[in-house]
Amino acid sequence: MNKDSPKIAVVGAGIVGLTVAKILQEKLDKTNITLFAEKFHHDTTSCVAAGIFRPGTSFKGPTPEITKKWINESWYYWQDILKSFESVDAGIMAFDSYIFSKENYHVTRNHLIEDLLPIYRPVQEDELKLVNGDWKYGSYFSTLKVGCEKHLPWLEQIFKRKGGVIVNGKVDSFTSLAKYDLVLNCSGFGAKYLCNDHDLVPIRGQVVKAHAPWLKFAFYGDYDTYIIPGLDGVATLGGVRQYDSYNMEVNKHDTAAILERVYEMLPALKKAKIVDHKVGLRPHRVPVRVEPEMVGGLKVVHCYGHGGYGVMCAPGTAIHAVEIAINLLKGNSRAHY
Ligand SMILES: Cc1cc2nc3c(=O)[nH]c(=O)nc-3n(C[C@H](O)[C@H](O)[C@H](O)COP(=O)(O)OP(=O)(O)OC[C@H]3O[C@@H](n4cnc5c(N)ncnc54)[C@H](O)[C@@H]3O)c2cc1C
Ligand SMILES: *[C@@H]1O[C@H](CO)[C@@H](O)[C@H](O)[C@H]1NC(C)=O
Ligand SMILES: *[C@@H]1O[C@H](CO)[C@@H](O)[C@H](O)[C@H]1NC(C)=O
Ligand SMILES: *[C@@H]1O[C@H](CO)[C@@H](O)[C@H](O)[C@H]1NC(C)=O
Secondary structure (H helix, E strand, O other): OOOOOOEEEEEOOOHHHHHHHHHHHHHOOOOEEEEEEOOOHHHOHHHOOOOEOOOOOOOOOOOHHHHHHHHHHHHHHHHHHHOOOOHHHHOEEEEEEEEEEOOOHHHHOOOOOOOOOOOEEEOOHHHHHOOOOOOOEEEEEEEEEEOHHHHHHHHHHHHHHOOOEEEEOOOOOHHHHOOOOEEEEOOHHHHHHHOOOOOOEEEEEEEEEEEOOOOOEEEEEOOOEEEEOOHHHEEEEEOOOEEOOOOOOOOHHHHHHHHHHHHHHOHHHHHOEEEEEEEEEEEEEEEEEEEEEEEOOEEEEEEEEEHHHHHHHHHHHHHHHHHHHHHHHHOOOOOOO
16 A cells, blocks of 8 residues: 555445455555445345345346346356355355246246356256146256355455455445545445435345255245255245335244245255344345446445345446446546556
């Protein structure tokens, strides 16, 4: 660090903020980055997620090309970590997945990843009987997951090792950040208040975490039913998708509905010990917001509103946000890098 390094503030310690900070440190020779966040680790939405690499087909950036680019770059970013000696510490895990439907062939297809993943194929007749249910349609695909319970602490360590500073506290307004050359706004759902952004809507999710180390595949069924293997044998069972609900309490009716659906699909799960119940508000916005803004003379780059796909797509959007940030800094006489 050097006193000529641009002073950068990142708001948010979810997967988006920490990934932005990591990429900033890689792309700039000299950095002086301070990361502000109210919540860390298990208290973030990122840590509620199963973190599977499977975007909903409605996931949207500003253009179809940019959406594809985010997804593609994210996939290769995760592959690079997966191939490295750090994959376990970083909480990245590869597995294959089935998606089944009784009602609709189209839900088993996914134009955003069919050409990207090494395997994405229709299932054969006998595979429809792998789990309970009169499944009519199905696809099989290779994928991976990012366990934020390990990934966030791993990112935080890298950030600090490279000289990053972490401040625990709420940012109430931009004025408090006026001394920075640039601010990255990665506040997730917090942007709703911070930014008065009415396009940001919560889609409430609730999941059950259960110990099922024998589970080797992910399974999706109708009505938002999913069973996703996880780190240390802890699977994520879901779920619900409640639009415009702010309720952060565990709802016992949601729990009952989730368990009924996953037990029906895979009765062996009845023996899996339930270890946790989690609720999170997906920061839904169409499109996801990755763009610069001048706020009262301060350079801001926004990167928020990833909805239900912010874990898998954090790298692609972060690379994009950092590109914008570097271009903005080039117009800044104090920035030498
Ligand atoms: C049940 C459920 C399942 C999911 N499954 C998946 C999945 O399988 N795959 C996937 O890719 N995604 C999934 N998601 C979505 C994913 O969790 C989110 O898209 C992602 O976590 C968003 O990350 P983020 O960093 O933007 O937000 P967050 O993790 O919410 O982090 C926001 C950060 O900003 C801070 N902050 C906000 N406002 C302020 C402020 N004013 N001052 C200081 N700090 C502030 C917060 O304290 C926090 O540190 C799921 C979500 C839920 C709820
Ligand atoms: C980094 O930025 C902070 C915040 O502006 C400043 O107080 C600190 O002196 C800077 N550190 C270095 C090494 O430039
Ligand atoms: C996808 O990303 C990789 C790695 O960044 C790049 O080499 C490749 O050209 C990209 N492919 C497409 C179709 O954008
Ligand atoms: C985040 O973005 C919103 C929307 O433009 C803005 O009003 C808010 O000030 C930003 N906050 C920070 C800390 O960047």
